[in-house]
Every structure is written in C-alpha cells, then in structure tokens.
Amino acid sequence: MDLARFPTFSLVHRPTPLEHLKHLSTALDGPKIYIKRDDCTGLAFGGNKSRKLEFLIGDALEKSATTIVTVGSMQSNHVRQTAAAAVKAGLKCELVLDWRVPWTQAAYGNSGNILLDRLLGATVHLCSRDEGRNDKADEVMAAIEARGEKGYFIPTGGSNAVGSLGYVDCAVEIMEQVKQQNIKVNHVVLASGSGGTQAGMMVGLAGAGSSISCIGIDIDHDPVSVRAEVAGIAAKTAELLGVCAQVEKAELELAEGYGAPEYGMPNPKTIDAINQLAQTEAIILDPVYTGKAMAGLIDMITKNRFGKDEAVVFVHTGGGPGLFAYSDIFENTP
Numbered sequence: 065m066d067l068a069r070f071p072t073f074s075l076v077h078r079p080t081p082l083e084h085l086k087h088l089s090t091a092l093d094g095p096k097i098y099i100k101r102d103d104c105t106g107l108a109f110g111g112n113k114s115r116k117l118e119f120l121i122g123d124a125l126e127k128s129a130t131t132i133v134t135v136g137s138m139q140s141n142h143v144r145q146t147a148a149a150a151v152k153a154g155l156k157c158e159l160v161l162d163w164r165v166p167w168t169q170a171a172y173g174n175s176g177n178i179l180l181d182r183l184l185g186a187t188v189h190l191c192s193r194d195e196g197r198n199d200k201a202d203e204v205m206a207a208i209e210a211r212g213e214k215g216y217f218i219p220t221g222g223s224n225a226v227g228s229l230g231y232v233d234c235a236v237e238i239m240e241q242v243k244q245q246n247i248k249v250n251h252v253v254l255a256s257g258s259g260g261t262q263a264g265m266m267v268g269l270a271g272a273g274s275s276i277s278c279i280g281i282d283i284d285h286d287p288v289s290v291r292a293e294v295a296g297i298a299a300k301t302a303e304l305l306g307v308c309a310q311v312e313k314a315e316l317e318l319a320e321g322y323g324a325p326e327y328g329m330p331n332p333k334t335i336d337a338i339n340q341l342a343q344t345e346a347i348i349l350d351p352v353y354t355g356k357a358m359a360g361l362i363d364m365i366t367k368n369r370f371g372k373d374e375a376v377v378f379v380h381t382g383g384g385p386g387l388f389a390y391s392d393i394f395e396n397t398p
C-alpha cells in the first residue's frame with residue numbers, strides 16, 4: 065500500500081494516542097479495551113474528518129481549487145473541520161447546512177459546531193428540511209464557477225475514495241502503535257455514518273494483511289444504507305490503492321440496533337454510555353456518533369461477543385463540540 069503517492073495537505077497532529085481504558089475494562093470484565101484518540105487530531109477541536117481532509121484538501125490544491133464546498137447537518141463535525149481545513153489551506157469555504165434532525169433546542173442552531181463554522185469565517189447557506197442540500201450545493205458550485213473561480217465539492221462526511229485514504233492512514237498508524245507498545249489487538253470498533261471511516265479502516269487493515277477485524281456500529285438507524293455505502297466506498301478505495309484482492313476477502317461487519325431512534329437523536333443507552341465514559345475515564349463522547357458506538361461496544365461486551373483474552377480498540381472519532389447543542393439532555397446529570 066503506497067499512500068505517499070497521493071497529494072496531501074498536513075492537518076493532523078500524529079500519531080494520536082492509543083490508550084488503555086483501565087477502569088472501563090475492569091468494570092465490564094470482558095476484553096481489554098483500548099481507545100484510539102482521533103478526537104485529538106488537533107484541528108479546531110479535532111475528529112475523524114481531519115484525516116480525510118488531508119487527502120481531500122491535497123486533491124483540491126492539486127486541482128487548483130479556490131473554494132471548498134461541502135454539505136451537512138447544522139451540527140456536522142465534518143463541516144466544522146472542513147471550514148477549519150480551508151482556513152489552514154488559504155482557501156474559501158461555502159457550507160450548505162440543513163436542520164433535518166428533529167432536535168429543537170435553540171443551541172442546535174447557534175452553538176457547538178455551527179458557532180465554530182461561523183467563527184472560522186465560512187459562508188453558510190441554510191437550506192430547509194425538504195430542499196435537497198446536494199441540489200443547493202450544485203447551485204453554490206455553479207455560482208462559484210460563474211464568478212470565474214474554481215470550486216471543489218466534498219460530499220457528506222468527506223466520504224469518497226479519496227477521503228477514505230485518511231482511514232487507511234489511521235489503520236497503518238494503529239498497526240505501528242500495536243507493534244511499538246507490544247500489545248495484541250483483535251478488533252477495531254468505530255461509529256459508521258456516511259461510511260468512509262469504516263471503509264478506509266477495513267481497506268487499511270485488509271490491505272496490509274492484518275488479522276485485526278473492523279466492526280462498524282450503525283449510528284444512522286439505517287443499516288441497509290450504511291452497509292451499502294461502506295461496501296461501495298471500500299471497493300473504490302481498494303481500487304485506488306491496488307489492493308482489491310485482499311479487500312474482497314475481508315468481511316464487512318456492521319453492528320445494528322444502537323442507532324435508534326434516528327440520525328442525530330440519542331436513545332437512553334447512548335446517554336448512559338456518555339455518562340459512564342465521562343465518569344470512569346474522563347473521556348467525553350457525543351450523542352450523535354461516539355455515544356451510540358460506545359453503547360454498542362458495551363452491549364456487545366455484555367453479550368460476550370469478545371473473548372476475555374482478546375483486546376479491542378475503540379476509535380474515538382470526535383464530535384465533542386456537538387455535545388453543547390444537546391445540553392438539555394444532561395440537565396439532571398449525574
């Protein structure tokens with residue numbers, strides 16, 4: 065696997081730490097649990113999208129783009145990291161955001177990620193729930209071209225083959241750390257939404273011939289679509305890297321049942337997981353992605369999905385700023 069031949073723009077503080085979650089491992093009495101701190105990627109409060117953006121912005125600069133355009137929901141972590149990456153790269157940035165999540169707290173529309181998007185100087189286009197945000201982004205792209213500038217469109221979550229290379233890079237980093245720390249790891253567990261993170265991790269592990277498996281947790285409450293997205297992006301990423309044969313043999317594992325009631329809406333187990341990690345490990349999770357993924361990991365451990373002699377790496381994909389848009393949930397905590 066030769067990642068060095070793709071253009072990149074440096075954004076990530078690497079390597080991010082790989083740490084043992086001692087208290088949680090003891091409390092659950094299952095496998096040894098490690099955490100890969102991709103919430104600490106460093107760019108404007110960090111998160112998984114920064115790794116994807118290293119390759120996406122690298123591609124945009126190579127294509128002489130002047131303006132980055134992307135889409136997402138009001139509290140999108142991807143959108144916030146894209147706005148930050150554009151600042152670092154000296155590019156303009158236009159965002160198309162919608163409020164499709166049925167969460168009505170005022171902070172959802174003016175705090176957390178959206179506050180940071182504005183602070184980072186991005187142009188924000190709001191679109192209604194029924195207006196398609198991709199259609200609106202087409203209009204924004206056309207207006208940029210009409211001004212004689214060059215737009216570069218990044219799809220939802222930065223999830224395409226180029227963006228996924230960022231998680232191939234993360235897989236390589238984890239394998240190096242496992243070796244350096246002289247530990248044994250059997251599984252990597254992560255939140256899967258638009259699919260690029262799981263696709264990249266799968267391709268990275270399988271492409272390197274690792275025996276570590278990758279388990280995605282469906283946070284959209286739509287496992288059929290998420291699985292199809294992951295499979296499609298993984299195939300394209302494998303092709304880009306020339307590792308199709310290895311990746312075809314890898315199993316695509318997506319755990320379901322933890323994403324209810326829908327994207328952007330936590331359930332009671334999500335909130336329990338957020339409280340538990342804060343109070344046992346001082347790890348801050350979020351209600352949209354990592355809280356659901358951690359609730360899934362805890363449930364799988366409780367159901368003896370893993371051996372006690374095994375070790376699992378939970379990838380903390382970030383999302384902390386989104387927590388502030390959901391403060392009403394935690395009014396009665398602890």
Ligand SMILES: *Cc1c(COP(=O)(O)O)cnc(C)c1O
Nearest residue numbers: 141257258259260261353381383
């Ligand atoms: C986007 C995101 C994910 C999911 O990554 P995908 O590549 O979209 O599947 C997980 N966690 C956080 C915090 C995210 O922002």
